[in-house]
Amino acid sequence: MQNKSRKTKPKVFITRIIRDKGLDLVRESCTVDLWTGELPPKREELLEHVNGVDGLLCLLTDRIDAEIMDAAGPGLKVISNHAVGFDNIDVMAATLRRIPVGNTPGILTDATADMAFALMMAAGRRVVEAEKFLRQGKWKTWSPSLLLGVDFAGATIGIIGFGRIGQAVAKRATGFSMRILYYDPNLLIENSDLPVISTDLDTLLRESDFISLHVPLTPETRHLVNAGFLSKLKSNAVLINTSRGAVVDQVALYQTLKEHRIFAAALDVTDPEPLPLESPLLKLDNCIIVPHIASASIQSRDMMSYISANNLLEGLNNQRLPHCVNPEVYD
Ligand code: NAD
Numbered sequence: 001m002q003n004k005s006r007k008t009k010p011k012v013f014i015t016r017i018i019r020d021k022g023l024d025l026v027r028e029s030c031t032v033d034l035w036t037g038e039l040p041p042k043r044e045e046l047l048e049h050v051n052g053v054d055g056l057l058c059l060l061t062d063r064i065d066a067e068i069m070d071a072a073g074p075g076l077k078v079i080s081n082h083a084v085g086f087d088n089i090d091v092m093a094a095t096l097r098r099i100p101v102g103n104t105p106g107i108l109t110d111a112t113a114d115m116a117f118a119l120m121m122a123a124g125r126r127v128v129e130a131e132k133f134l135r136q137g138k139w140k141t142w143s144p145s146l147l148l149g150v151d152f153a154g155a156t157i158g159i160i161g162f163g164r165i166g167q168a169v170a171k172r173a174t175g176f177s178m179r180i181l182y183y184d185p186n187l188l189i190e191n192s193d194l195p196v197i198s199t200d201l202d203t204l205l206r207e208s209d210f211i212s213l214h215v216p217l218t219p220e221t222r223h224l225v226n227a228g229f230l231s232k233l234k235s236n237a238v239l240i241n242t243s244r245g246a247v248v249d250q251v252a253l254y255q256t257l258k259e260h261r262i263f264a265a266a267l268d269v270t271d272p273e274p275l276p277l278e279s280p281l282l283k284l285d286n287c288i289i290v291p292h293i294a295s296a297s298i299q300s301r302d303m304m305s306y307i308s309a310n311n312l313l314e315g316l317n318n319q320r321l322p323h324c325v326n327p328e329v330y331d
Helices: 020-029 043-050 066-072 091-096 109-124 127-135 164-174 201-207 227-231 250-258 298-316
Strands: 011-014 031-034 055-058 078-081 156-160 179-183 196-198 210-213 238-241 264-267 287-289
Touching: 011 020, 020 031, 020 298, 043 066, 055 298, 066 091, 078 298, 109 127, 109 164, 109 210, 109 238, 109 264, 109 287, 109 298, 156 164, 156 201, 164 179, 179 201, 227 250, 250 264
Parallel strands: 011 031, 011 055, 055 078, 156 179, 156 210, 179 196, 210 238, 238 264, 264 287
Antiparallel strands: none
């Protein structure tokens, strides 16, 4: 006979195979419904699989809104996002239902800042274009004016959004002897260890040779980079986006790059994702695009898996999430 006093394990839905570090942890104490598809669950599939779960571990590709929370039902205790950004979740809807939402800050900061720098260097020094040139058999001889790029030493970098990743990019920029400006209306760092200057946005756009975006996607930052923004940049400017695709108006960026009004752009994130192959941006040599891989280092992804699993388990145990984006649920 079944022992009725034995506690049943909480039921969780995990929307994609995550790294073992977190998956094994969740499997130890939960009944796991794991989505093993290569692509994310479709809306109907998500609605079906969340039904009756106690916890949800989701990815940035899953739109988690009130309908999903209600489909899960009143037992839903925690939503744990396998990302630091949480624009895919209706946090207000979660807060109204007193559901804590977790994210994975900090552990992907260095990997993302490294990628911002990798893209900056690749775009500034035309690495991808040069590689294509070679493979196409166009390399005939060394030439004084072949594939000239822009300089880093002494150049000005403008960092928009000076949180964890923005500051990690600034740290790297000091190694390149760059002048560092930042714009972040929510933050004024006094006596920073880093030689950085806080400016208004217009000054940053007018003076920067490199512009790196590190803001969350919010109603205020959606299409922050629009035609007006781009018209203020220097003709040698290089724009880097490792934040979220919708921070940039891609139509305006395409026009600007096509007319060579700035030097280049490099995007880790696009809108939509994946970027359709017909996108005109893919026809431009002065635009590098990679498939949202800024945090894709082994260590970062292991830790994202672990931290999102840990947030999930703490939430299921009615404990405060170690990384909670709506702490007001505990008030
Ligand atoms: P963070 O919260 O530490 O920093 C974000 C900063 O942006 C904050 O200081 C905030 O004050 C500032 N900000 C908000 N609105 C602004 C505005 N309108 N103008 C200027 N600054 C503004 O976050 P973080 O850990 O540095 O991550 C930043 C973002 O990067 C995330 O929200 C996420 O969307 C994105 N991200 C992308 C990847 C990737 O794989 N491409 C990886 C990690 C993070």
